[in-house]
Amino acid sequence: MVAVVAPHTSNWDFLVGILVAYTLGVPWRWRFRFLAKHSLFVGPVGAFLRAVGGTPIDRAAKHDFVSQIARTFERDGRFLLAVTPEGTRKRVEYWKTGFYYIALEAKVPMVPVAFDYATKECRFGEPLMPSGDLKADIEKLRPFYERIRPKRPELFGEIRIRD
Secondary structure, rough: OOOEEOOOOOHHHHHHHHHHHOOOOOHHHHHHEEEEEEHHOOOHHHHHHOOOOOEEEEEOOOOOHHHHHHHHHHOOOEEEEEEEOOOOOOOOOOOHHHHHHHHHHHHHOOOEEEOOOOEEEEOOOEOOOOOOHHHHHHHHHHHHHHOOOOOHHOOOOOOOOOO
16 A cells, blocks of 8 residues: 655654654565655665665656556555655645656556654555546645644645645
């Protein structure tokens, strides 16, 4: 599955996510993975990130990354990919849509996940199989995230995608 983790407004989101996966007993043999900017993967921090499932991504370079990740789902069988669609902790105008195309190509469900800091809860939405209609599927995800209160609310914008 692709866990669509939003909003992502704090460095704490990473630690909370790792602890939630551990607490829920997500087996590491399921190949729990997350994407992060490649510049974080240096020295001891990089080694740690790789050890806990990090996959570096160079956001400036154009690679066939969606297909590479989709093939990993096919090859590994049990694969859980956590993605933050904002792609950063800063406020963004548009969500990145790679998570959607990965799930679509891999034929796996997207599961909305959020950390509600006001209630101190990790919330999970209903799994959604991507239909191929990006706009319609994003509209199905939107209500789940509208109720969430992030660590830094001023950094979470409206859920929008580029036309």
